[in-house]
Amino acid sequence: MPRSTPPCPMQALLDLLTGPWTTYILWVLGTAGETRFGALRRAVPGISARLLTVRLRVLEQHGVIARRVESTTPPQVSYALTRRGEELSGILDSLNDVARRWYPPTPAANQRAAHDASVP
Amino acid sequence: MPRSTPPCPMQALLDLLTGPWTTYILWVLGTAGETRFGALRRAVPGISARLLTVRLRVLEQHGVIARRVESTTPPQVSYALTRRGEELSGILDSLNDVARRWYPPTPAANQRAAHDASVP
DNA sequence: GGAAGTAGGTATCTCAAAGTAACCACACGC
DNA sequence: GCGTGTGGTTACTTTGAGATACCTACTTCC
Numbered sequence: 001m002p003r004s005t006p007p008c009p010m011q012a013l014l015d016l017l018t019g020p021w022t023t024y025i026l027w028v029l030g031t032a033g034e035t036r037f038g039a040l041r042r043a044v045p046g047i048s049a050r051l052l053t054v055r056l057r058v059l060e061q062h063g064v065i066a067r068r069v070e071s072t073t074p075p076q077v078s079y080a081l082t083r084r085g086e087e088l089s090g091i092l093d094s095l096n097d098v099a100r101r102w103y104p105p106t107p108a109a110n111q112r113a114a115h116d117a118s119v120p
Numbered sequence: 121m122p123r124s125t126p127p128c129p130m131q132a133l134l135d136l137l138t139g140p141w142t143t144y145i146l147w148v149l150g151t152a153g154e155t156r157f158g159a160l161r162r163a164v165p166g167i168s169a170r171l172l173t174v175r176l177r178v179l180e181q182h183g184v185i186a187r188r189v190e191s192t193t194p195p196q197v198s199y200a201l202t203r204r205g206e207e208l209s210g211i212l213d214s215l216n217d218v219a220r221r222w223y224p225p226t227p228a229a230n231q232r233a234a235h236d237a238s239v240p
Numbered sequence: 241g242g243a244a245g246t247a248g249g250t251a252t253c254t255c256a257a258a259g260t261a262a263c264c265a266c267a268c269g270c
Numbered sequence: 271g272c273g274t275g276t277g278g279t280t281a282c283t284t285t286g287a288g289a290t291a292c293c294t295a296c297t298t299c300c
Contacts, residue, residue, distance in 0.1 A: 008144065009216075009220050009222070009225065010143060010215065010219045012219065013219040013223070014143060018138045020131075024131070027130075036276090037278080038275080038276070048258085048260075050278085051257095051258070053279080054257095054258095069277095073265095073266060073268095073276090074265085074266060074275075074276040074277070075266095075276075076277085087218060091211065091214055091215055094211055095130065096130045099132065099133040100130075102129070102183075103129040103133070105129065139287085139288090140288085157247055158245075158247080168288080168289065168290080170249080170250095170288085171288065172248095173248060189247095194245080196246075197248085
């Protein structure tokens with residue numbers, strides 16, 4: 001992202017949320033609860049495995065999500081929101097309210113109507 | 121920014137806020153009120169004139185700030201938050217609260233202490 | 241007369257983030 | 271033994287956002 005970022009705590013948080021899919025991932029984890037890597041990947045259509053991995057690593061480093069490994073074969077990895085993640089989720093919800101008031105869902109977005117309608 | 125963005129109103133709003141300096145600009149306009157281009161540039165140290173122009177254009181297109189030109193010589197251009205901008209500002213404030221709890225201002229950021237302290 | 245401030249526009253360059261693709265070990269089913 | 275799914279990692283390529291530098295036209299200050 002930006003080459004030079006102002007040393008502002010706010011900016012650090014925004015850099016975290018900034019990448020494509022990031023809030024989408026948080027929204028999925030918030031509504032679906034703990035989710036496995038593969039399911040997450042299927043829930044975020046279009047994302048590459050590599051980028052999903054990167055996003056999850058960053059979110060984990062910031063303590064927004066928790067990674068849990070079950071040592072089965074094959075090992076299963078699940079991700080869930082932490083308390084921080086839920087706190088963030090609340091703010092993102094209000095941001096989402098604003099977004100939906102400002103950019104009303106277009107008729108062209110029929111395919112996504114189900115998704116939009118399911119957003120609390 | 122992202123090459124492929126999910127067609128989500130939320131993402132549109134985040135794309136708006138995403139770029140470096142963007143929220144900083146909004147914070148300045150929120151606390152200082154209507155501000156002229158030059159003053160804004162001085163208030164956001166490190167930003168280039170070009171990028172400031174781009175940011176202001178985008179924010180204006182989204183109806184978050186208003187651009188007002190006084191036809192003096194030289195013409196003076198001022199920017200201020202619109203009602204949308206103030207609404208956004210409120211949410212950004214709560215996001216900022218979270219940011220400052222999660223990433224406590226480091227002692228290394230002494231230069232910015234004045235700024236941080238002045239954030240409401 | 242020359243510098244500086246006003247609010248940008250234009251052109252070019254570069255580098256880091258995103259995309260793409262291949263690969264891994266392991267187990268299961270056929 | 272061959273394909274499928276699991277949860278990634280590694281390497282290579284691309285592209286587009288940001289940086290940089292220079293331009294306008296006008297006025298005021300020194």
